Structure formats: structure tokens, C-alpha cells
Amino acid sequence: MKVTAAGGKYSINGVEQGALELTEGMTYIFDWSSASSHPLKFSTTSDGTHGSGEPYSLGIIVDTVNSTTTINALPGTPDLYYYCDTHSGMGSSLSLIHISEPTRPLYISYAVLCLEKK
Numbered sequence: 001m002k003v004t005a006a007g008g009k010y011s012i013n014g015v016e017q018g019a020l021e022l023t024e025g026m027t028y029i030f031d032w033s034s035a036s037s038h039p040l041k042f043s044t045t046s047d048g049t050h051g052s053g054e055p056y057s058l059g060i061i062v063d064t065v066n067s068t069t070t071i072n073a074l075p076g077t078p079d080l081y082y083y084c085d086t087h088s089g090m091g092s093s094l095s096l097i098h099i100s101e102p103t104r105p106l107y108i109s110y111a112v113l114c115l116e117k118k
Contacts, residue, residue: 001028005035010082010090020082020094022073030082033067039085040069042094046081050088056080 004011012018012030022028032040042060045053059072073096083091 001030003030003032003035003038003040005032005038005084005090008087008089010035010038010040010084010092012082017090017092019092021097022071022094023097024073024075024077024099027070027072030069030071031067032069036067037086038090039064039067040082040091041085042069042071042080042082044078044080046093047088047091048081048083049085050083053081055085 001012002014009017012020030040032038039062041048041062042056043049043051043053044056045051047053048055056078059074059077061070063069075098077096079096080094081091082094
């Protein structure tokens with residue numbers, strides 16, 4: 001996903017401070033190389049460390065050399081907020097779409113054994 005910053009706000013894929021929906025089990029790469037002074041991180045707290053929260057790190061890699069943040073949306077990942085590590089008020093919310101186990105038809109089979117009397 002392409003991340004830019006202008007006017008103190010992130011835009012992701014052209015949407016300014018948009019609420020994001022990610023699908024559980026998928027991996028997403030946020031490319032903030034166009035906004036390299038605004039490292040993108042995630043937190044369970046609105047505005048992250050600026051809102052007295054901590055960075056969420058499970059399944060997340062922040063690569064400051066290439067200006068990317070990768071999130072592997074693992075099962076059980078809570079809804080999060082994306083935020084700028086340097087400046088407050090730039091991000092928004094991130095919801096995970098949890099995928100349940102596929103429905104499988106239930107088949108019941110049985111055998112009938114017939115014995116013949118001799």
C-alpha cells in the first residue's frame with residue numbers, strides 16, 4: 001500500500017486518514033518511502049505512543065532502511081490503529097476481517113453387514 005503524508009495526515013492509496021480493513025491471514029506492505037520522515041507503526045491505542053499506548057509488534061516488521069512496514073495479519077490480531085512514530089494525529093483505525101473455518105458438508109456413512117446362514 002502506498003503511503004504519503006501531507007498537512008499532518010497520512011494518505012494510504014490516495015485516501016486521507018482512511019479507516020483500513022485488512023483480511024486475517026494476509027500480509028500487507030505499507031510503503032512510506034514517499035514520507036520517509038513519518039515511520040508508520042501500529043498500536044492497540046488510538047494515536048499509538050502519542051496517546052499513551054505502545055507499538056503493536058506481533059507479526060509486524062518496520063524496515064526503516066527501505067521505509068516499509070509489513071503486517072502479517074495473524075489469526076487473533078486485534079483491531080489496531082496506524083500512526084506516525086514521529087508526529088501525532090496522522091493516522092486512523094485498522095479493522096481485521098476475521099475469516100472463519102470454511103463450512104464443510106457433513107457426511108454420515110454406514111455399512112450394513114448381512115450374514116447368510118449356511
